[in-house]
Amino acid sequence: MPKRHHxxxxxxxxxxxxxxxxxLLRIVRExxxxxxxxxxxxxxxxxxxxxxxxxxxxxALKKGRLEAVLKVKLSQDDLTKLAAGLNEAGIS
Numbered sequence: 001m002p003k004r005h006h007x008x009x010x011x012x013x014x015x016x017x018x019x020x021x022x023x024l025l026r027i028v029r030e031x032x033x034x035x036x037x038x039x040x041x042x043x044x045x046x047x048x049x050x051x052x053x054x055x056x057x058x059x060a061l062k063k064g065r066l067e068a069v070l071k072v073k074l075s076q077d078d079l080t081k082l083a084a085g086l087n088e089a090g091i092s
Contacts, residue, residue, distance in 0.1 A: 010049040013069050014056035024049040025086065027060075029070040035078060037085035046070055050086075057086055 008021040026038040030045040060066040
């Protein structure tokens with residue numbers, strides 16, 4: 001009997017759709033308090049996942065969903081930098 005390979009699943013913080021961990025983009029609040037995109041999904045800290053939909057990215061940044069999940073207050077400058085990081089990571 002062949003071994004089954006476990007595929008980690010994660011849920012988008014905005015739309016709630018479940019997908020494979022590697023298909024979603026992780027955003028991390030590092031122990032230092034900095035928030036950034038984590039395309040590799042390996043940085044230490046509190047993480048949140050977003051699917052590739054532009055509407056989910058916009059809602060996470062503009063409606064405070066990301067701040068609530070990561071338990072952090074983001075300045076407008078932080079949000080601008082994070083949006084740029086998401087664009088670089090392939091989420092537009």
